[in-house]
Structures are given as structure tokens and as C-alpha cells.
Amino acid sequence: MPYAVKIPIVRKQSWGDYHLFRFQAPEMAAAARPGQFVMIRPGESTAPLLRRPISIHGRDRGALEIFFQVAGEGTALLARRKAGDTFDVLGPLGRGFDLDAPLDGKTACLLGGGRGIAPLYFLALELADRGALVKVLYGGRTADDLPVRDRFEEAGLELACSTDDGSFGFPGLVTGLLETEIPVRRPDFLFVCGPDPMMKAAAGLASRFRIPAQISLESVMGCGFGACWGCVRRIKRAGAEAWRKICEDGPVFPAEDIVWEGWK
Ligand SMILES: Cc1cc2nc3c(=O)[nH]c(=O)nc-3n(C[C@H](O)[C@H](O)[C@H](O)COP(=O)(O)OP(=O)(O)OC[C@H]3O[C@@H](n4cnc5c(N)ncnc54)[C@H](O)[C@@H]3O)c2cc1C
Ligand code: FES
Structure with a gap:
């Protein structure tokens, strides 16, 4: 069951257009699963009217974290909020990553592109807790687009980075880095979040x-809990294509169920 709370931001970290907020929300934190998201009212007034979906990035003793990149009006307004400011959060929402398969001793490769790294920190810690051998591949356009890479290393997680301009780590796309990784250590599971072309690749x-893969999709969202049909995409169900709500049936889907034709 989602909780709606007005809570203060207890910590804020910023790197250019990227921001990390931490807020104390014990019930929401207890209910949260990796891959779920929250809907956030960006400002204090009613404009913009709609809340914005942001993944749960981390959970730590009753606190939750979000990590986001400024993309437009709402996230720019959110980025102006300071530690101590109160903001309005609804969550946790959606179906997160399916972690029902036995994970102990299995290798899990997590592939995050840009802001798509957001849900993968929470997931990586959960997978490691369950005994999986986790490797995170984190790609950005430049070294400045990898602001949370230290967090993974500080948590003792294996990490490799790529940059499109070659300024840090593997030079090229993060899917290129994955192609070099597979022959060395073929993962048992793949978990992916990033821009559509990267997820499609x-x-x-x-x-x-x-390799069984789960992909966390994005879509513009009106409500975040299944009421408006604003977030639908073509996804297979029992082999047949159907319009499915990203907010309620997802945002995480098995890779083989996603219909990529017609997408950017
Ligand atoms: C389930 C889910 C989880 C998300 N988690 C994160 C996260 O952890 N961190 C993060 O930085 N972002 C995340 N996003 C994306 C984030 O919700 C959008 O960047 C944000 O809503 C844009 O709002 P805005 O008002 O700043 O931009 P707007 O002014 O509304 O839009 C700016 C531009 O971004 C496009 N856009 C808006 N929303 C989306 C979207 N959802 N997907 C793709 N393009 C969009 C618009 O078409 C427009 O071109 C997530 C999205 C979803 C659906
Ligand atoms: S965002 Fe309203 S139904 Fe999905």
C-alpha cells in the first residue's frame, strides 16, 4: 500500500544537474522494494500540477534516497529544494525487480545508463545481501555523468564505468562494455535501466x-498508480501484445516481453 507523506529532506548532495535527496520515511522504507518508485510534487505550489516519478535509489534504516537529473520544469524545481525543506512524496509504487529466483552464488550484471543508474544502487545492495555476485556497469556521456560511482565502490560493489567521450573508463557505450564483459564472465541475470536505445540494445x-534480463522502463506519468492510462506501452502478456500500464504492471518487465518496434 502506498503512503503519502510530507516530509523534510534531511540531506542533499548535488553534482551539476544531478541531485541526491535523503528523507526519513520509515513506513515507506519498510515497504519499498528495488525497482519501485515514488511520485513527488516538485514544488510547494500546485504548479506543475502533476507529480513526477522518481525511482527509489537507496534505503537505509527508515530513510529513503532518490537520485535524479534535471530534465525539465519539474525536476528543475525539485533541484532547487534544500535540506530542511518539506516535500510531498507518494509511494512506494509499481512492481519492482523480480528477485524470486535463487540468487545465492549467481552472477548478476546491472547495467545503468545516465540517470538510469538510480534504481540500481538499491537493487545491487539487495542482490549482494542475498548472496549474488554483483557487477555494476555504469555508463554516461562524460565522466561528469557518473556522479554516484563512488557510492557503489564504497559499498564494496564491483563497478566498471564507460563514457561516450572516453573521459573515464571504457571508451564507448555501456552496452559495448557489456559486450566485453559477457565472454569473460557471462552473467546469470541482467538488470537494466537507462535511455530507450540503450535498453533496446x-x-x-x-x-x-x-541471459534472462529485466528492464526498468520509463514513461511520462500522470498519476503513478493506474488511474489515468497516461503511461501505457505495448508489452507482451502470455505471448500476446497489449497496452500495459508502466506504473502499475511495471516499471520493470522481462526483456523478452517488451515490444521495441515503433519506439525511439
Ligand atoms: C518509473 C520512473 C522512474 C524514474 N526514475 C527516475 C530517477 O530515479 N531519476 C531521474 O532523474 N529520472 C527518473 N525518471 C524520469 C523522470 O520522471 C523525468 O525526467 C521527469 O518526470 C521529467 O519531469 P520534468 O518536469 O523535469 O520535465 P518535463 O518538462 O515534464 O519534460 C522534459 C522532457 O523530458 C521528457 N520526459 C518527461 N518525463 C519523462 C519520462 N518519464 N521518461 C522519459 N522522458 C520524459 C519530456 O517529454 C520532455 O522532453 C523516472 C521515470 C519513471 C517513469
Ligand atoms: S501513470 Fe496513470 S495509469 Fe500509469
């Missing part, structure tokens, strides 16, 4: 190498 690799 990752789904192609997962299919080629027969």
Missing part, C-alpha cells in the same frame, strides 16, 4: 546470449 544482447 541491452535486450538484444540478452536475447543473443540467452
Whole structure:
């Protein structure tokens, strides 16, 4: 059951257009699962009217964290909030990553592109807790687009980075880095979040190498809990294509169920 709370931001960290907020929300934190998200009212007034979906980035003793990149009006307004400011959060929402398979001793590769790294920190810690061998591949356009890379290393997680401009780590796309990784240590599971072209390419690799993959999709959202049908995309269900709500049926789907045709 989602909780709606007005709570203060207890910590804020910023790196240019990227921001991390931490807030104390014990009930929400207890209910949260990796891959779920919250809907946040960006400012104090009613404009913009709609809340914005942001993934749960971290959970720590009754606190939750979000990590976001400024993309437009709402996230720019949110980025102006300071530690001590109160903000309005609804969550946790959606179906997160399916972690029902036995994970102990299995290798899990997490592939995050840009702000798509957001849900993967919470997931990486949960997978490691359950005994999986976790490797995180984190890609950005430049070194400045990898602001939370230290967090993974400080948590003792194995991390490799890529940048499109070659300024840090593997030079090229993060899916290129994945292609170099697979022959060395073929993962048992792949978890992906990032821009659509990256997720589509990752789904192609997962299919080629027969690696079960879960992909966290994005969509513009009106309500975040299944009421407005504003977030639908074509997804297969029992083999047949259907319009499915990203907020309620997802945002995480098995890679093979996602219909990529017609997408950017
Ligand atoms: C389930 C989910 C989880 C998300 N988690 C995160 C997160 O952890 N961190 C983060 O930085 N962002 C995340 N996003 C994306 C974030 O919600 C959008 O960047 C934000 O809503 C944009 O709002 P805005 O008012 O700043 O921009 P707007 O002014 O509304 O839009 C700016 C531009 O971004 C496009 N856009 C708006 N919303 C989306 C969207 N959802 N997907 C793709 N393009 C969009 C618009 O078409 C427009 O071109 C998530 C989205 C979803 C659906
Ligand atoms: S955002 Fe309203 S139904 Fe999904």
C-alpha cells in the first residue's frame, strides 16, 4: 500500500544537474522494494500540477534516497529544494525487480545508463545481501555523468564505468562494455535501466546470449498508480501484445516481453 507523506529532506548532495535527496520515511522504507518508485510534487505550489516519478535509489534504516537529473520544469524545481525543506512524496509504487529466483552464488550484471543508474544502487545492495555476485556497469556521456560511482565502490560493489567521450573508463557505450564483459564472465541475470536505445540494445544482447534480463522502463506519468492510462506501452502478456500500464504492471518487465518496434 502506498503512503503519502510530507516530509523534510534531511540531506542533499548535488553534482551539476544531478541531485541526491535523503528523507526519513520509515513506513515507506519498510515497504519499498528495488525497482519501485515514488511520485513527488516538485514544488510547494500546485504548479506543475502533476507529480513526477522518481525511482527509489537507496534505503537505509527508515530513510529513503532518490537520485535524479534535471530534465525539465519539474525536476528543475525539485533541484532547487534544500535540506530542511518539506516535500510531498507518494509511494512506494509499481512492481519492482523480480528477485524470486535463487540468487545465492549467481552472477548478476546491472547495467545503468545516465540517470538510469538510480534504481540500481538499491537493487545491487539487495542482490549482494542475498548472496549474488554483483557487477555494476555504469555508463554516461562524460565522466561528469557518473556522479554516484563512488557510492557503489564504497559499498564494496564491483563497478566498471564507460563514457561516450572516453573521459573515464571504457571508451564507448555501456552496452559495448557489456559486450566485453559477457565472454569473460557471462552473467546469470541482467538488470537494466537507462535511455530507450540503450535498453533496446541491452535486450538484444540478452536475447543473443540467452541471459534472462529485466528492464526498468520509463514513461511520462500522470498519476503513478493506474488511474489515468497516461503511461501505457505495448508489452507482451502470455505471448500476446497489449497496452500495459508502466506504473502499475511495471516499471520493470522481462526483456523478452517488451515490444521495441515503433519506439525511439
Ligand atoms: C518509473 C520512473 C522512474 C524514474 N526514475 C527516475 C530517477 O530515479 N531519476 C531521474 O532523474 N529520472 C527518473 N525518471 C524520469 C523522470 O520522471 C523525468 O525526467 C521527469 O518526470 C521529467 O519531469 P520534468 O518536469 O523535469 O520535465 P518535463 O518538462 O515534464 O519534460 C522534459 C522532457 O523530458 C521528457 N520526459 C518527461 N518525463 C519523462 C519520462 N518519464 N521518461 C522519459 N522522458 C520524459 C519530456 O517529454 C520532455 O522532453 C523516472 C521515470 C519513471 C517513469
Ligand atoms: S501513470 Fe496513470 S495509469 Fe500509469
